[in-house]
Amino acid sequence: NSRPDIGRNLVKDFIGWVESLAVEDPLAFKGVRAISPMNEPAHLAGLYNGKVPILSDRETFLPRLPADMAQEYLSELNQGLDSLPQLTQVPDGHHLRVFLWLRDAVDAFRQSSLPSLGKELHVNVHESLFPSDVLPKEEEKPDYGLDTASMKVLGAWWRATTSTEERSEW
Numbered sequence: 001n002s003r004p005d006i007g008r009n010l011v012k013d014f015i016g017w018v019e020s021l022a023v024e025d026p027l028a029f030k031g032v033r034a035i036s037p038m039n040e041p042a043h044l045a046g047l048y049n050g051k052v053p054i055l056s057d058r059e060t061f062l063p064r065l066p067a068d069m070a071q072e073y074l075s076e077l078n079q080g081l082d083s084l085p086q087l088t089q090v091p092d093g094h095h096l097r098v099f100l101w102l103r104d105a106v107d108a109f110r111q112s113s114l115p116s117l118g119k120e121l122h123v124n125v126h127e128s129l130f131p132s133d134v135l136p137k138e139e140e141k142p143d144y145g146l147d148t149a150s151m152k153v154l155g156a157w158w159r160a161t162t163s164t165e166e167r168s169e170w
Contacts, residue, residue: 011037011105015112022117034120034170037105042098042129062094070096077160088152090160093134095153098125103161110166120170125154 014035021029042062064070070092077090077099090099102123109121127150135149158167 007101008104008108012108015108015114018119019113019117022113029117032119034122035109035114036122036124037102037109039124040126041102042095062097064094065096065100069100073100077157079160087159088136088156090153090156091134091136093130095129095134098129099157099161106161109170115166115170123158127151127154 018029018032018035021032065073073096074090074092081087081089090096102125106121106123109115115121130150130153134153136152138149
């Protein structure tokens with residue numbers, strides 16, 4: 001692929017700029033508690049089904065990863081979980097494109113000096129990223145909006161993407 005990866009480059013440049021504040025503007029750097037690579041990426045993607053009121057479709061709004069890339073990434077995310085049925089596995093679907101992008105943003109943060117300088121990484125993902133047909137089936141409860149199935153998938157992704165130490169430090 002010869003096209004520049006603007007999103008990933010933008011995150012790396014942003015991290016570099018925040019790092020530079022430590023020397024160039026320590027007061028501003030002190031005011032930075034955390035960075036967030038993207039706020040609620042692909043919000044509503046799970047609702048894009050080509051029907052009213054949203055007339056687009058998932059393939060246009062959030063295309064799937066190529067099949068071989070998706071399988072490789074799923075293997076990475078769910079490695080070792082076959083023997084741990086109590087843990088949620090990340091399912092296949094359009095959301096893998098968002099998770100892969102965010103994984104790369106987490107890697108850029110991890111490789112920067114920001115964690116060692118006490119800065120945090122905040123990752124915001126909205127449950128509407130997922131269509132209901134990819135989520136673990138759960139007993140329906142009148143919880144007025146608490147979507148535990150999507151939170152389990154998000155937690156499974158976060159567990160696979162970060163170490164225990166990273167989760168406790170940033």
